[in-house]
Amino acid sequence: MTCRCCKLALTLLAVSLLCQPSKTRASEIVEYATVIDGDTLIISEVGIRLAGIDAPELGQRCRAPTNIEWPCGLDAKRILASKVGGKPVSCRDFHLDGSDHPTATCAASSGGDLSAAMVRSGYALAVGPQHLAEEAAARVAGAGMWSGSFQTPWEWRAQQLDALDE
Numbered sequence: 001m002t003c004r005c006c007k008l009a010l011t012l013l014a015v016s017l018l019c020q021p022s023k024t025r026a027s028e029i030v031e032y033a034t035v036i037d038g039d040t041l042i043i044s045e046v047g048i049r050l051a052g053i054d055a056p057e058l059g060q061r062c063r064a065p066t067n068i069e070w071p072c073g074l075d076a077k078r079i080l081a082s083k084v085g086g087k088p089v090s091c092r093d094f095h096l097d098g099s100d101h102p103t104a105t106c107a108a109s110s111g112g113d114l115s116a117a118m119v120r121s122g123y124a125l126a127v128g129p130q131h132l133a134e135e136a137a138a139r140v141a142g143a144g145m146w147s148g149s150f151q152t153p154w155e156w157r158a159q160q161l162d163a164l165d166e
Contacts, residue, residue, distance in 0.1 A: 027092055027093070028090055028091065028092040029043065029090065029091050029092075030089070031043045031088055032086075032088050032089075033048075033084055033089045033106075035077055035080050036077070037055060037057065037073065037077050038056060038073065038076025038077050038079065038080050038118060038123055038124055039053050039054060039055040039076075039080070039115075039124055041080075041084075041089065041091075041106065043089070043091065046102060047101065047102065048091060048094075048102050048103065048104050048106070049097060049102065049104075050103070050104075050105075050114055050115045050124075051095075051103045051106075051130075052115050052126060052127055052128050052131050053118055053119055053124040053125065053127055053131060054152070054153045054154060055073070055080070055118060055124040055125075055153060056073040056076050056145065056153050056156065057073045057157060057160075058073045058074055058077060059073055060072060060073035060150075060153065062145050062148055062149065062150040063148045063150065064147065064148040065148050072123070072145050072150060075123060075144075076144075079118065079121050079144070080114065083112070084114070085108065085109065087108070087109035088109055089106050089107060089108060090106065090107050090109075091104040091105065091106040091107075092104060092105055093105045115130075115131060116131055116134050119131040119134040119135050120134040120137060121138065121143055121144050122139075122141070122142075122143030122145050122147070123144040123145060125152060125153065
């Protein structure tokens, strides 16, 4: 077993032991979540990123058409929190992303896919092909970040790291 597989196994074991979901498949958890930012939940002390998306970071700002900056990262967190609605979420299809962070497909108690909802709201970008239709619809509608201009979350993070190196 590779180190990466060990991390995934330990994460899944921790989540399954801590959450003890009832009436769910072994690879699915249903539990209350704390929203950390626009694409990350904490469930029983385990950070889980929403699969297939990247949302602006908490400190990230976007620019409105009027050239005024606004805290789109904080707004992304608020939007995700409203979609979770203080109710249990269900997560499945756990895996490790390229940075070895636990990632899963999670749904609100209403059954709606949280990743798709965040992209559709314009407060997250599709990473990979899964949510491209939602992203195109958000762009056309001028929803969320698409209402003005923004730096992609991955470019913003890289810029922050560059600033630390200077």
